[in-house]
Amino acid sequence: MNEQLPLPYFYRLVTPTGHDELAEMELRAIVGEATADPTAGPDCPDRIRWARGGADVRSAAYVAEACRALAVAPDREGLLREAANLGLEQERFRITVRRIGGQDIAVGQEFVIGLANLIEGRPDLDRPVREFVVIARRGAWLLGELVSRADSSWLGHEQRPHQYSAALPPRIARALVNLVAAPGDRLLDPCCGVGTVLVEAAQVGIEAHGREINEALVEHARGNVCHWGLKAEVETADGRGVTESFDAGVLDLPYGHSVPRVEATCRELVATAAAHCRMLAVVSGDDMRSFMTGLGLEVLGLARVHKGGVVRHVHWAGCG
Template identity: 25%
Template sequence: MRNEQQNKKYIYTYVHHVDEFDLCRMEMRAFFNLDSEANFIISHVDVEPSRSPFIEDRLEVLYEENSLDNIKKLLKHFIVDAKTYKVVCLNTFDIGNTKKIAQPERRVIERELGLLIEGEPDLDHPEVVFGLLLLDGRWYFGVHSKSESIWRKHLHKPYSYSTALSTRVARAVANIAVPQPQNIRAIDPCCGIGTVIIEALSMGMTIEGRDLNHFVCQGSRENIAYFGLQGNITLGPISEVTEHYDVAIIDLPYNLFTHSTREDQFDIVKHARRIADKVVIVTIETIDDLITDAGLVIVDRCIAKKQRFLRQILLCN
């Protein structure tokens, strides 16, 4: 990473259901190598906010001051490269210990700052959006990026089954497995109808899928094509995989159509270790002993909840 990128500061705000707290924090650790109990994180790491199902906003900080007046003074000399812009205040909900700013006050602040900037404001279709954020008594101004819930577009597939991962969980699992996609090759050798594959491909990850069931493979291919994505899905067991990958994502089979014994599970985990340097395992059963016996070490973990249904997400090296 270049020095100028390392010197940048980003503030990410988060929104998630209480049942997603554990999964959200594990994804946060994967992205930023740290996490926060609060609903925001400050980092020098640049993550496209739409990658996460939990990130709400990203602010690339340009100025930070102890008072709004000081921000205003700086904006009098601020030069906008884009033809049009607008300013939004991001305090639309409680962030950490900082209470929400009421809408009328936000609108006044946005208008005051917008008038200070030299350029052409455009509230409907601006080329750039600037954000203002009050956090723990300090004001931050910068370039704002709003997260788009891309995973919602993948909810309705031509083929699906009830026990498959939700698109939100699948997207977070893909991010935990591949937080930085550049030059990373991944495989999902028990891909089912392609829920993880679709999320990974939509984020630009290089990933292949595989499954034992011919009809499931065909369904996965059609699901991928339905969303205009391109991915390779092959038929066969993980034991026949000869190539090596940086990461393997394993959602262990557990539904009525693909019941697996503990011996089957151990065989899958053992081969996952053989074909990949890092393995992310999704399981409804505790299989720590199988992972240890296969020569893997669990380096991070969480519980993904869906009402009373619990899944363990295990990151292994």
């Protein structure tokens, strides 16, 4: 590994305003330990993280790309000099340039052609075998080789047939699923509303089970799951009556904007989910860490997601 590179892999985050803490938590869940970006100067937006391993980010909500790091340089000319020393060889390659921090950063077609000329082999923009990614930023350009890229399948789910004022945005729901579950797991959503979490879980190969007390919403959840050709079990039932065990739970509590919140019910819902799931993500209007710790849960993180005046508190916990 080039000694100027801090670690062997870098990750690019795409984070809407107010979602930074949840993005960092998703990164931790997918990648494990990741570090801030020592190559970035003061003018560089904080969008790159470094790690020892290259993880699969295809299902991610906020982690856009994982790359194996090849070179770092202060500017594009420096990056071309570094690339020339790498002896890159590949038939059917593609180069993708990501500008971070302003469209005014000059990349230029001559830079891309110059880089392509340094790679032994022919480009193939439609069906590349290997993709090189350039991160173009003021003061710190990076060259990497793509390991995996988010497929953004949550994006299409925003146009669901059944909407609900208390529903989670699909992107947040996808991140919650990524915090607690992996393909093949069984996941419980005890208060599933119109099934936003169930859709995101089913989309990435997780067996999803939902409960919801409001019968009309149960039909809407089934309709939304079906609309995307996915499968999930949804029943009209109280989330406090769970008896089966699950690998993971995502609990989006009634927290008072459109759904009345009853403190005691919320606590019972958390306690029941904690008793039946190995990993748990809980969304609430306020910080429930001390209550969750009191239940014996290991709280791995808290992320606040801001939208307008509303703050969702996302708790990530292991239930032992």
